[in-house]
Amino acid sequence: MAESSSKQRIKLIIRGIVQGVGFRPFIYQLATKYSLSGFVSNNGFGVVVEVEGGLESCELFLNNITKSTPPLSRIDSINKEQIAPKDTTTFEIVASNANMITTLLSPDISLCDECLAEIQDKTNRRYNYPFINCTNCGPRYTIIENLPYDRANTTMRKFTMCKVCKIEYNDPKNRRYHAQPISCYECGPQLNYLSLEGVTESKNPIEKICSLIQEGEVVAIKGVGGFHIVCDATNNRAIATLREKKVRPTKPLAVMFPNIEAIKEVATLTKEDKKLILSKERPIVIVSKKENSFVSELIAPNINRIGVFLAYSPLHKLILKRLNFPIVATSANLSGEPIILDEKEIFAKLPHLIKHLLTYDRVIVNACDDSVLQTTPDNTIMLRMARGYAPFSLPLQQKTTKKILALGANQKATITLAFGQNIVLSPYIGDLGSINSTEHFLKMIETFKRVYNFEPDIIVCDKHPHYESTKLAKKYVATKDNLKLIEIQHHYAHSLATMAEFSLDEKVLAFCFDGTGYGDDGTLWGGEVLLASPQNYERLYHFKTFPLLGGEKAIKEPKRVALALLFEQYSLDEVLAIQNDFNANEIKLLHQLYIKGLNTPQSSSVGRLFDGVYALCGYTQNLNYEGESGLILESLKAQTQDSYSYTIKNGIIDYTKMIPQILKEKDRATIAKKFIQTLTQIVLVISNKHPNLPVVLSGGVFQNKTLVMQITQMLTKAKRRYYIQNKTPLNDSGISLGQIYFALNNL
Ligand SMILES: [Zn+2]
Ligand SMILES: [Zn+2]
Structure with missing residues (x-):
């Protein structure tokens, strides 16, 4: 069919996750559907397309690009430009050149419906085949050693494709066109x-x-x-x-x-x-x-x-x-x-x-x-970001001239990189501390550096001097010239992570309720309200500090927190008289620690306050995992709508009056419910004092679903603009993202 009207040629540069996800065959099929000539190829930014044909066909093609993209792809931007026609007659997929560094890695994706149908089909050659995959599903990140994403750069290298697989691999109309891990009984893993x-x-x-x-x-x-x-x-x-x-x-x-x-x-x-x-x-x-x-x-x-x-x-x-x-x-x-x-x-x-x-x-x-997530009616809370989601990338509006590496916190370690127009967050790899996990952490840094051809100009870490990640950052900087180090306060980094996810560039009122993190004044923060922007922050409010008896030990043994809260307002004899759940000798011993102030760092952590309330409920056993006290308190059911007394004065959130009120309660469920309602009230009251600031909720305590649901419902009712991370982890796995955001905004 001859094109009647004037011929035109359009050049597109498409950025995002567009390599290794079946994007080129998708473009090929779309272009041939509308009888357009030209080519599609990968380049350092993403994918370049040139199409030539009639005005109407070109428009149909353009309209359909964003409508039916391959499931694993993500378009961040499309640059469109009209160029002179070249009188091409066919449409071609141009092979990748090894120098064209792929922009972004795709995470591993679960079995797709089409592959599922094939393994259930007795007549299919991959019936019951345990390693079936296609361009829309299968392993990616876990098998990649280097980029570009070609079979030779994956651990599928050692499996030589059989004849039939090779035909599928080379056919642009096949679902397995350039599916790098393609295999079958004949040629695949055993x-x-x-x-x-x-x-x-x-x-x-x-x-x-x-x-x-x-x-x-x-x-x-x-x-x-x-x-x-x-x-x-x-x-x-x-x-x-x-x-x-x-x-x-x-x-x-x-x-x-x-x-x-x-x-x-x-x-x-x-x-x-x-x-x-x-x-x-x-x-x-x-x-x-x-x-x-x-x-x-x-x-x-x-x-x-x-x-x-x-x-x-x-x-x-x-x-x-x-x-x-x-x-x-x-x-x-x-x-x-x-x-x-x-x-x-x-x-x-x-x-x-x-x-x-x-x-x-x-x-x-x-x-x-x-990966581990939970939902509320309005939000998705990412507890562990790994398979299916990570490496996670966020597009940058503006290109960064520096390469930045952020090493995160110590628990739930992750790293984040910034280069070009991308922020890339690694998967969760566990807690740093053992030699083995530190080795894994180093290996991951090396992998990301190699894959993205990345040598940092700036390294960002936490302010905590004893974090493994901080020590590593300092070691790195000491060995290289012109490498800059930036240290960021832990809870400020939490609020920055939220700002990063939503690309916020304004002042926010950030509630950072967390475990413990190193504060600017040497105490352990974790119950902070910050007036924060991407450039700086001010600590507007914090929970009244209490001593963590025995330091780190208090994290595992909540009774140490409960006793500290009691010692703050009762004499030893009074505590012995009111407390039946703890062993008297233990109480006396911990009181000695309290009086002498030995190994008793002060903390404003809401996470620890949860632990203290849990122990005041009469739970005497130690905690086995992070968030256990909150989860147990959440599972108790009570009817009350009441909360406990507190005061907010000179920036200090004082819950002292809550302790005697708790001691008078008859059942645990009431204590749990009223405590969570008290925290909700505190957020509301402080938010009301700053009616023009958007509210940010960040830190590990917001993994508590009941608390998040109550606070967000209340903020919605009050018509307040609020932000809570939905795509990235709001616990310590998100710290590296917050660290990067600071560096990017303060170059
Ligand atoms: Zn598939
Ligand atoms: Zn095969």
Whole structure:
């Protein structure tokens, strides 16, 4: 068909996540659909397209680019320019040049519907194939050693494509066109069962591992970003063994289900929960647990929540189809350490727990845990950002001339990079502290530097002198000339992370309720209200400080916080008389510590205040994981709408009067409810004093769903503009993002 009107040629530069996600074949198909000639190619910014044809065809093409983009792509911007026609006749996909550094890495993505249909189809050549993938799904970050994203730069390198796979790979009309991890039974990775004694079974390893799970064994299975420890989620004995041998007494265990119907049997899902569980990221979602359901009570003891997720890789899908019951699937690691990547390490580190494992011979180069999120009616709270979400990128409005590396905090470590027009946040890798996790952290820094061809001009870290990340930052700077170091206060970084996610460039009223972080005055902050902008901050209010008896020990032993709160206003004899739940000798001993002021740093932390209230409720046991006290308090149900007394004077939020009121209460549930309502009131009252400032809620305490729901509902009612991180973690994993935002705004 001849083009009647004048021919035109349009050049597009498309930025965003547009490489390695099927973008070029998508453009190819769109261009050929409208009979346009020209080409599409990758370049250092993203994708370059030139199309030539009639006016109407060009317009249809342009209109459809943003309408039906490939599922894993994200367009940040399109630059359009009219150029002179070149009289081309065909449309071509131009091959990548090795010098064209890919802009952004795509995270690993769960099995897509089309691949799922294929593994269920007996006539398909990939029927039941555990490593099926296509341009829309499969491993990415976890297998990439270098960029550009080509098979040769991934751990799929050692698997030579068979003839049939190669044809699919080279066909622009095929869903697997340039799907780098493409493979099949003929040419792909092999599954293998392995026992601690060295027995192997490669004929039907899925059947072997499933029958062991069915018999009540605790096993390990290699997933996308590392190993899971797995057992039958309905088997109390198996879970008790797992807990005992992993030394994980109460921390909730995630449960993987074969389908959403099975999840509904054990949990009450909101529509937001359901949407998130079924999303292509397939994260662990913390939802409301039903009472007396068929899964074991040992999965999430003492709380009314449960972490659930769906089988997300083809291998998991096949395992759960065979079992047809949910499994506990928790990251294989030692407490706080990064997830374990290879079988030798599993047997070396967990020989007392793991005697059987299912593995395969595609190497995982970059560790990546499962992501953990929860929803409220208005917000999504990211508790752990990893598989499916990370590396996470935010586009920058303005290009940065400096390369910046932020090393984050010490717990829930992440790094963030800024270069060109991008901010890139790494996945969560665990707590720094052990030699092993610090090594992983260093390895991740090296990987990001290599992949993005990145050598920092500026390093940003926390002000805490004892954080591993701070020590590393200082070491780096000491070894290189012209490398600048910026140190940022922890809670200011929390509020900056929120500003980064929403690209805020104004003054905000930031409520930073957190565990403990190093404050400017040498005390441990964590209950701060800051007047903050991307340039600076002022501490407007803070919770009245109290001593942490024994320093770090007080984090694990909430009674130390409760006693400190009591010692602040009662004599030793009075405390001995009112406190029945603690051992008298212990009280006396801690009182000595209090009087002498030995190892008793002052803290304004709301996180610790939660712990103190938890202990005042009569809970005497130590805490096993972060946020446990809050989760237990949240699960108590009471009717009251009341709150406790407090005063706000000279910038100090004084809750002293709350303590005797708590002591008079008859039941725990009332205390819990009134305490959370008191915090809500405090946020409202302070917000009202600053009616023109947008409100920011940041810090680990806002992982508490009840608190967030109450505060946000109240702010909405008051017609206040508020911000809480929805895409990035608001706990310490977000600190590196906040640090970067400061550096970017103060170059
Ligand atoms: Zn697929
Ligand atoms: Zn093949």
